[in-house]
Amino acid sequence: MTFNFSQYRDQLLFVPLGGSNEIGMNLNLYGYQGKWLMVDCGIGFAGDYLPGVEIIVPDISFIIEHKKDLLGLVITHAHEDHLGAVPYLWRELECPVYATPFTAAFLSHKLSEMGPGKKPAIIPMEAGGKVDIAPFALELIELTHSIPEMQAVAINTKKGVIMHTGDWKFDADPLIGPVSDYAALKKYGAGNVLAMVCDSTNVFVEGESGSEGEVREHLSKLIGECKQRAVVTTFASNLARVATIIRAAQDAGRVIALAGRSLHRVVAAAKESGYLSNDAEFINDREVMSLPRQDVLVLCTGCQGEPRAALTRIAGGEHQSIRLQPGDTVIFSSRKIPGNESKINRINNRLIQGGIEVITDKDYFIHVSGHPARGELKRMYEMVQPKIAVPTHGEPRHLHEHAKLARLLGVKEAVEAYNGAIVLLEEGEAAVIGKVHSGYVAIDGTSLIPTDGDVIRTRRKLRDDGAVFASVAVAKNGEVKQVRLAAPGLLDAREDGELLEEWEAEVARIAGSGKRIGEEQVKEQVRLALRKIIKQELDKKPVIEVQVLKV
Ligand SMILES: [Zn+2]
Numbered sequence: 001m002t003f004n005f006s007q008y009r010d011q012l013l014f015v016p017l018g019g020s021n022e023i024g025m026n027l028n029l030y031g032y033q034g035k036w037l038m039v040d041c042g043i044g045f046a047g048d049y050l051p052g053v054e055i056i057v058p059d060i061s062f063i064i065e066h067k068k069d070l071l072g073l074v075i076t077h078a079h080e081d082h083l084g085a086v087p088y089l090w091r092e093l094e095c096p097v098y099a100t101p102f103t104a105a106f107l108s109h110k111l112s113e114m115g116p117g118k119k120p121a122i123i124p125m126e127a128g129g130k131v132d133i134a135p136f137a138l139e140l141i142e143l144t145h146s147i148p149e150m151q152a153v154a155i156n157t158k159k160g161v162i163m164h165t166g167d168w169k170f171d172a173d174p175l176i177g178p179v180s181d182y183a184a185l186k187k188y189g190a191g192n193v194l195a196m197v198c199d200s201t202n203v204f205v206e207g208e209s210g211s212e213g214e215v216r217e218h219l220s221k222l223i224g225e226c227k228q229r230a231v232v233t234t235f236a237s238n239l240a241r242v243a244t245i246i247r248a249a250q251d252a253g254r255v256i257a258l259a260g261r262s263l264h265r266v267v268a269a270a271k272e273s274g275y276l277s278n279d280a281e282f283i284n285d286r287e288v289m290s291l292p293r294q295d296v297l298v299l300c301t302g303c304q305g306e307p308r309a310a311l312t313r314i315a316g317g318e319h320q321s322i323r324l325q326p327g328d329t330v331i332f333s334s335r336k337i338p339g340n341e342s343k344i345n346r347i348n349n350r351l352i353q354g355g356i357e358v359i360t361d362k363d364y365f366i367h368v369s370g371h372p373a374r375g376e377l378k379r380m381y382e383m384v385q386p387k388i389a390v391p392t393h394g395e396p397r398h399l400h401e402h403a404k405l406a407r408l409l410g411v412k413e414a415v416e417a418y419n420g421a422i423v424l425l426e427e428g429e430a431a432v433i434g435k436v437h438s439g440y441v442a443i444d445g446t447s448l449i450p451t452d453g454d455v456i457r458t459r460r461k462l463r464d465d466g467a468v469f470a471s472v473a474v475a476k477n478g479e480v481k482q483v484r485l486a487a488p489g490l491l492d493a494r495e496d497g498e499l500l501e502e503w504e505a506e507v508a509r510i511a512g513s514g515k516r517i518g519e520e521q522v523k524e525q526v527r528l529a530l531r532k533i534i535k536q537e538l539d540k541k542p543v544i545e546v547q548v549l550k551v
């Protein structure tokens with residue numbers, strides 16, 4: 001049964017379509033008076049269960065159905081998990097997109113990489129400013145994060161205020177951008193906030209997230225001490241960190257080469273928005289090898305072991321120009337995001353085997369998170385004092401822990417809501433009251449495909465068990481004349497010829513032994529025979545494709 005939204009026309013609803021089952025892929029919807037407001041539209045990273053797919057986006061079929069009532073998309077900040085899906089999904093929504101200058105510049109760079117077709121005109125918002133999208137009156141509140149211009153959104157309605165925090169931390173020395181706007185938070189906090197929808201990423205981390213200013217001291221010292229080539233990898237979007245690395249390189253008398261497309265994109269957006277001075281100059285990565293080793297620093301992408309990122313190619317000896325030698329240093333100014341450990345470890349091992357010094361956040365204080373630890377969450381709840389807490393930006397285990405923490409801090413109602421939940425934000429009645437369709441869509445090259453469809457299922461089987469292609473020659477009278485087999489990914493084409501011939505004879509015997517039958521039945525017989533033989537002999541279940549040729 002479909003949910004009757006008209007019944008709740010005058011109440012506030014919250015529907016997350018992404019980011020409430022996982023860290024990543026954030027997409028939040030607020031409903032009021034028959035209208036919808038979207039906050040963020042991000043991508044997530046696919047796991048091993050989606051072979052050949054790196055990126056996933058939320059299934060937005062619910063909001064496409066309500067497209068005429070979607071008033072706009074407000075983007076909190078320029079992280080991929082908050083805006084990365086715009087190039088893939090906006091054409092199905094065609095709603096106004098609102099962003100502050102730096103976020104807009106970053107998104108424009110991304111959109112320019114999109115193919116031809118309609119693109120959103122981005123409506124500028126002022127950082128810390130106000131935007132009226134009636135019946136929602138938005139006030140932006142600047143919070144510190146690992147990228148400039150992160151805007152919490154105070155959604156003012158006749159029914160009450162929702163504080164949508166976005167990603168945030170409290171840092172007295174963020175280096176780039178202002179410290180979090182405590183005054184604005186407190187202004188809302190004086191009993192005025194109905195619900196707070198808040199970041200759960202680091203709810204298991206005790207204490208505070210730590211200061212970017214302190215990282216600068218340690219990282220600068222470390223870069224100054226590098227003897228030969230210095231390679232530093234970090235999250236491209238962490239502009240304060242990028243600026244620290246640039247400055248440390250300049251102080252150490254090194255020229256800087258950028259390696260990785262997302263770094264070029266973020267540096268361009270930062271220069272346009274005035275966050276990086278134009279005097280920061282970069283050499284082309286092709287020039288790196290012609291300079292004395294101690295005179296150059298390579299700032300590169302790939303701190304999460306992404307397969308195609310610059311560091312992965314450098315470590316594998318596959319980069320178009322950069323090669324490392326024993327005595328060079330690679331610094332990971334980052335943390336291992338859960339799920340990426342094995343990829344990152346593989347890179348570390350390759351580097352170490354090559355005689356390269358590897359330094360991580362385990363060795364030195366060279367990374368802090370952009371998300372609030374428990375100490376900061378406590379301070380946030382004390383300031384904002386929401387009546388209802390809705391944890392978001394987390395897996396179910398994060399949301400559950402965050403809800404417990406919120407209750408512990410005196411919030412009366414904490415609602416644990418996963419993707420697709422319809423949450424009623426009503427004092428005394430806050431709860432999940434229904435469900436809409438939600439899920440994941442895979443970005444496969446340039447197409448969007450379902451994550452549970454035939455393509456992915458078959459690809460997974462191909463990956464795990466290979467394939468068998470059977471060509472069956474059948475005479476006009478229905479007699480099976482010959483069977484030819486190929487088994488890529490299952491057998492070795494050069495060494496297993498004899499086994500294949502045995503199977504061919506066996507399949508021909510089985511398929512030829514029955515009555516004279518139609519093409520479809522021949523196909524089915526061959527498929528069944530192959531399945532049985534391969535299961536018995538190899539205990540594998542490959543993809544089997546049978547072609548019948550009339551001779
Ligand atoms: Zn995020």
Ligand SMILES: [Zn+2]
Binds near residue numbers: 077079145167
């Ligand atoms: Zn973020």
